[in-house]
Amino acid sequence: MSVAFKIKEVTAAAIHQLYGIDLQPNDVLVNATKPEFEGDYTVVLFAFIKQLKKSPDALGQELGSYIVAQHPELFTAYNVIKGFLNLTIGDAYWLSFIQTQFTNEHFGEAAFNGTKVMVEYSSPNTNKPLHLGHLRNNFLGRSIAEILKANGNEVAKTCIVNDRGIHICKSMIAWQMFGNGATPESTHTKGDHFVGDYYVKFNDEYKRQVEELKAQGKLDEEAEKSAPIMKATQQMLLDWEAGKPEVMELWRNMNSWVYAGFDSTYKRIGSDFDKTYYESNTYLLGKDLVETGLEKGVFYQKADGSVWIDLTSDGLDEKLVRRKDGTSVYITQDIGLAEQKQKEFNAKQSIYVVGDEQNYHFKVLKLICQKLGLPSADGIYHLSYGMVELPTGKMKSREGTVVDADDLVEEMVNIARQKTEELGKVKDFTAEELEELYDTIGLGALKFFLLRVDPKKKMVFNPEESIDFHGFTGPFIQYTHARIKSILRKSGVGSLELGVITEAQTLFPLEKELSIHLEMFPSVLQDAADEHDPSKVAIYIFNLAKTFNSFYTEHSIGNAENEEKKTLRLQLSQLTAQVIKTGMNVLGIRVPERM
RNA sequence: GGACCGGUAGCUCAGCUGGAUAGAGCACAAACCUUCUAAGUUUGGGGUCAUUGGUUCGAAUCCAAUCCGGUUCACCA
Structure with missing residues (x-):
């Protein structure tokens, strides 16, 4: 406590x-x-x-x-x-705290409490590569899962891949028209980028055709509807739904390219999932629940056969749950999937890491599940996060103002390489050790940048200014960790063999301040879990590192005034390094021994 | 139009269950490496907490109104 x-x-x-x-x-x-x-x-x-x-x-x-x-x-x-x-x-309290915790590698973590929690995150479309917004999603999802684990929960990470629909068909049509049989291998292109390029080609061609039709005197709306490439795409979606073999084959091919691309990005950024759902398998879910809802009188049918729910008494609108042609809509699938996940995992809470433009959707989803009396209903929690914007406004793929995830990761790692080389502190590292260090630092900077802000808030990323490595940043904290480790090595003590502080001694202000900070760590982790907010951890770790650095500047550790002080300061340093490591790990960020 | 979210230093953000003189980082100006890692430390300048009114011992924080920005209210997902 x-x-x-x-x-x-x-x-x-x-x-x-x-x-x-x-x-x-x-x-x-x-x-x-x-x-x-x-x-x-x-x-x-x-x-x-x-x-x-x-x-x-x-x-x-x-x-x-x-x-x-x-x-x-x-x-x-x-x-x-x-x-x-x-x-x-009293100082005695802090001394005893340091003394009992400095060897505890799990300081701050709670004991297993048996609660099962599901975290769904990432959830990409298979028609284009990941961008900066996806990175925020992935880092948040991964981090919240780790924070929940550290608080004693059993966590299952899931991902729903949006692998079907009109947007996928757009890439497929464009590939048929312009691809000439090209593949990622033949063009030496990463699979998701390869497919994304055809999505762009589709839009270019579509725009061209619309302009052409407008030049022939057609009205905007008519031109957009009758463009041949759009008609072909809509036909392809129907063919897909009918299971037409050549369409299915093309679809499987293009998706497999995208998955190969995603896999390498996920591996690099550290995203993984216990279970991946594919919308092509789940899009028919929830149909039976529409019947249930009709029987229970939760839903009602209109004259044209479409099925709705009236949420006006809850301050919302009427919401369609089944089209007049009998097919289900997004919300219906989500209800069905929520139930399926409930059956498979039986989690107490199901967290959806999804952007805040879907706030309304999740409000409705939870409400409908509650009205249907489904077991999954009360556990639904929408971890809503704000958009990542550019100084010029929103990122728009159509206007080419998207910050690509792979490019950004690459850039960050390159900056890490360049800075590390300039400083020249790790010249004895092997090539592999260096590559790992660059990854650790570059990705650390990126992840920290995206996680240090309250998830609910939208944030601004300026591509003109590269992400900082000084101040309130990942590398600053990693540096502090490496610095402590270096001191501990030089002091010639193994991590678990420090002496005992027997005498009561007076703490200097910075020694005490550091102790107070360290002691807060468990409650910070708990708060971050309760609030579903990794930024609490990020801010805390930063302040801890800052306090340590002031302490380090003020007091000599290895050459302390006496043995008692030396022991105390080494223990303080050891525990600080431990807390930094645990805290950064729940953010999905590694900390190096040297940098 | 309805609903929801936001507006704090030049920039990016903390602080928001009401509490002491509103904090960081970046940027800017300066100081500190023959001793434990300077990706560091220390100091300085920089604010009408969007505006107005209210609630009270006390408001960046709560309430109301207004202004500005965003999201959403699809037989898209």
Whole structure:
């Protein structure tokens, strides 16, 4: 349990004892004490003064003296300023904390709690390669899965591949028209890029045909509808649904190229899945649930045969769940898939990592599942994240303003290579070790950049300015880790064989500050899981690294004033490195031993 | 038009269950490597927290209105 929470408990208990008022620990507001005041943690008293009819100062004095007297093992002093009760934690507490945790490689992680959670993420279309937006999705999904694991959950990662539909047929048609039998192998192109190029070709040709028809005097809408290439694409979708052999073969071929491309990108960025669903297998799911819904009176049928649900009483609209031709729509498939996943995994919570433009969709999905009384309903959680935008606005594939995932990863790794070479600190590394280091740093910079921002918020990426390697960045934290490891190596101690601190000693401010930061780690991990927000971890780790670097600059570790101090500082360093490693790992970022 | 999200330093972002003088990083100006990794540290300048009103001991945070930006409300997925 964290000290901050203990203070809440102790304060609530004290108020109960002294004034007979029952409080929950979380009714007590506890903050870190501002640096300009004496103390470590501050209890904010204003909330209680009305109820207790006491002046803030009197209440603070009474509470402070009571709490300190009751818990001498924890507190050594208090002071009251205005309505703030500042408490000082004794050095003995921090020393004991460091002493008991510095060898704990799982510090911060919770014990297995038996809860099953599903995380669905990535979910690409097979008509074009991954871009920066997908990277945010993949990093978020992977990270939230790791954060949940660290909090004791059993996590299953899933992916739904959107491998069918009109957009896939567009690439297929364009390949038939312009491909001349080319393949990724024959053109030495990565499969997903190869197929994506035909998607672009489709759009170019389509635009050309529309212009041509308009020049012949047709109206916009008519031209768009009657363009031969669009008609051919629509026919192809019908042929696909009918299972026409040559269309199926082309479809399988093109998808296999895309999958090969995706696989190599996934491998590089560290995305993996316990189970992959393909929409071509799941798009018919949910049909039986439409019948169920009709029987239960949750859905209703219109005169033309289409089936709807009326959500106006929930403040939403009417929503179609089955077309008049009897085919199902997106939401119906999703309901069906939710049920299928529920049957397969029986998870308590099912997290969907999907962009915020689908907020409405997931609201509706959950609502419909609840109205149908499905077991999956209450576990549905939409982890909604904002778009990654360019300074000029949204990325648009049609306007060529998309930041390609593979290109960006490559660029980041190249920058890492260049900077590492300039600094020249790892000249003795083998070629393989160097490549691994460049990957670690380049991808670390990229992942940290995308994860350090609150997922809910949209964010801006400027391709003109490369992602930084200084300050609030992945490499800064990786560097701090490598630096600590270097110190530990030079001090000639193995990780588990540091001495015992026996004497009570006085902590310097930065030693204490570092201890306080370290002690917060478990509650930060828990908070990140509760909020589904990896940025909490990113921000925390950054502040920890910054605190360590100040501590490092101020105090010598290997040549400390005496053996006691040396032992303490080595233990502090060791635990800091451990927390950085665990924290970065849940973000999906590796930390090097040297850089 | 309805619903939802956002607007904090030149830029990118924290802070939002109301609490002490609103914080980081980048950029800018300067200082610090014969001793543990300078991808570092320290210092400085930089703010009408979109606007207006309200709630109260106290508002960047809550409420209302307004302005600006975004998303969504498809027999697309």
